[in-house]
Amino acid sequence: MRPFSRTTSARRARTAAAALVALALAAGLGTQATASPSGPPTVQQWEVTGLDSATERTALTRTGTAIDEVRPDSVVITAGDADVRRLRSLGYELSALPGTSAADVRPTAPSDYHTxxxxxxxxxxxxxxxxxxxxxxxxxxxxxxxxxxxxxxxxxxxxxxxxxxxxxxxxxxxxxxxxxxxxxxxxxxxxxxxxxxxxxxxxxxxxxxxxxxxxxxxxxxxxxxxxxxxxxxxxxxxxxxxxxxxxxxxxxxxxxxxxxxxxxxxxxxxxxxxxxxxxxxxxxxxxxxxxxxxxxxxxxxxxxxxxxxxxxxxxxxxxxxxxxxxxxxxxxxxxxxxxxxxxxxxxxxxxxxxxxxxxxxxxxxxxxxxxxxxxxxxxxxxxxxxxxxxxxxxxxxxxxxxxxxxxxxxxxxxxxxxxxxxxxxxxxxxx
CATH class of the missing domain: 3.40.630.10 (Zn peptidases)
Incomplete structure (x- = not known):
């Protein structure tokens, strides 16, 4: 079953092509907001629009980005501000999902998930x-x-x-x-x-x-x-x-x-x-x-x-x-x-x-x-x-x-x- 095999628009194709051209600029960069021993700063989820095929989504992952969720013509990622700026410089369109900061998300009660x-x-x-x-x-x-x-x-x-x-x-x-x-x-x-x-x-x-x-x-x-x-x-x-x-x-x-x-x-x-x-x-x-x-x-x-x-x-x-x-x-x-x-x-x-x-x-x-x-x-x-x-x-x-x-x-x-x-x-x- 291939639920996401839709025709890609010219605009989206241009966006993906721009990202591939710029991929060399991303080499050595990552999407972890920080990986220092003290842990990452606040990050949140973002929707990246204009991606409706496996090849376009793969182009995004080749920038070092992890995809959290695949939607019909977009994906959701977790990212910090520096990652967002980097992806936008590669031609990607991102919008923040409200209330998805890790700091905003807490279990309903401490016992909800087993430690x-x-x-x-x-x-x-x-x-x-x-x-x-x-x-x-x-x-x-x-x-x-x-x-x-x-x-x-x-x-x-x-x-x-x-x-x-x-x-x-x-x-x-x-x-x-x-x-x-x-x-x-x-x-x-x-x-x-x-x-x-x-x-x-x-x-x-x-x-x-x-x-x-x-x-x-x-x-x-x-x-x-x-x-x-x-x-x-x-x-x-x-x-x-x-x-x-x-x-x-x-x-x-x-x-x-x-x-x-x-x-x-x-x-x-x-x-x-x-x-x-x-x-x-x-x-x-x-x-x-x-x-x-x-x-x-x-x-x-x-x-x-x-x-x-x-x-x-x-x-x-x-x-x-x-x-x-x-x-x-x-x-x-x-x-x-x-x-x-x-x-x-x-x-x-x-x-x-x-x-x-x-x-x-x-x-x-x-x-x-x-x-x-x-x-x-x-x-x-x-x-x-x-x-x-x-x-x-x-x-x-x-x-x-x-x-x-x-x-x-x-x-x-x-x-x-x-x-x-x-x-x-x-x-x-x-x-």
Whole structure:
């Protein structure tokens, strides 16, 4: 599904062309308002108009700008005054979205979103309540030394059985706290449903589920626990040879890293890909965990969702190319990705599409998990659909509703994890 393929006006084409001509001037510049250890000054969201195609949006991202939201003929970005001036000098038209400053956005109550410590406490409580269904493992530590935890949910969870494994990752981007709530929702639904819900019982009897609630705990703590949100995206790892802080973990994976204009080489950019693939401490921790799930040379993880906010989208590889197929991604693979993506989107009301229908990204977790590990990997961009719903910080009273909205999609992925090609009737060929 390609909902944004509209005819571009001559005026917009001229704007994009001007931006491309000026792109060399932007080399080495970034869109992070500041990345000093003391943190960024006030930033807010801006609408950039005159962009209605993937190529135009990609031209914007090649200036080092991270896109928060795609609209039919514009995008929304988070930026400070210096970034706004720079983009305007490149020919872009920007207008501020009122009330979207990070300083303006606060949770309805301090307890709306789980802190890092509260997240671990809830996981430990569920493990104590369901000891036969839940085990936990510290798979590594963040740059600042916080535990990165993987939670296993399965019947006979303490035993590594020969069953398809499914991975759910969350909170690669620090400010996307709703995704951590999604992790806790999945954990509670699966454990409370075992033995009382026939579908969940059957799935946990035949699947092993791994949940990583926060892949970026340093960034989460930094964004959430100062008294007001900071609109922080990256991790908290310094860049060698620079005073700037942070790598975009979802541009740091070791597949087509930095290949295609879908990330930035500038440490100040929100989409800074790091000095090398897997240079992000947290990227390497999760990648090593995934590689460690190979048994006898066969990857046990078969399916995956990486939860983000926002936009209400179901996305699949590849992100680095506009082409529907590519090396290691055949027409049959693409058809299976699309069919399952559309079925999951049918259950939650999201828009399904190939990732690059939005704009080019490279070094993403989806592309690495499929291109390097052969895992059917999706991104879910959760609620809201747009900035008017709260952007990265929706009010706490929607958390239960919006996490529950993905229950059916999670179960669908679990059901097809034994053979995703079954959804296109090709199980006899591939499974």
């Amino acid at each position: 890092y410590a509260a997240t671990l406490a809830e996981i430990n409580a569920v493990r104590a309540q369901y000891p036969s269904l839940v085990t936990t493992r510290v798979i590594g530590r963040s740059y600042q030394g916080r535990d990165i935890v993987a939670v296993k949910v399965s019947a006979n969870a303490a035993t590594d059985e020969a069953e398809p494994e499914v991975l759910f990752t969350h909170n690669q981007h620090a400010r996307e706290h709703l995704t951590v709530e999604m992790a806790l929702r999945t954990l509670n639904v699966l454990t409370s449903g075992y033995g009382s819900n026939a579908r969940i019982t059957q799935l946990l009897n035949s699947r092993e589920v791994w949940i990583i609630p926060s892949a970026n705990p340093d960034g989460k703590v930094y964004d959430q626990e100062s008294g007001s949100f900071r609109s922080w995206r990256k991790n908290r790892q310094p860049t060698p040879g620079s005073s700037l802080i942070g790598t975009d973990l979802n541009r740091n994976w070791n597949y087509r890293w930095g290949c295609c204009g879908g990330s930035s080489s500038s440490p100040g950019s929100e989409t800074y890909r790091g000095p090398s693939a897997e240079s992000g401490t947290e990227t390497r921790v999760v990648a090593d965990f995934v590689r460690g799930r190979r048994v006898g040379g066969v990857q046990q993880i078969t399916a995956h969702i990486d939860f983000h906010t926002y936009g209400e989208l179901v996305l699949w590889p590849y992100g680095y190319t506009y082409n529907r197929t590519g090396p290691g991604l055949t027409a049959d693979d693409a058809a299976a990705f699309e069919a399952l993506g559309e079925e999951m989107a049918g259950s939650n009301g999201y828009t399904p599409q190939q990732s690059s229908d939005l704009y080019i990204t490279d070094g993403s977790i989806n592309d690495w998990l499929w291109g390097d590990q052969g895992i059917f990997s999706y991104t879910f961009e959760m609620y809201p659909r747009g900035a008017s719903g709260g952007g990265f910080y929706p009010p706490g009273n929607v958390i239960a509703r919006e996490t529950a909205r993905n229950d059916a999609a999670v179960l669908l992925l679990l059901e097809y994890a034994d053979c995703v090609y079954r959804i296109t009737g090709q199980e006899d060929t591939y499974c």
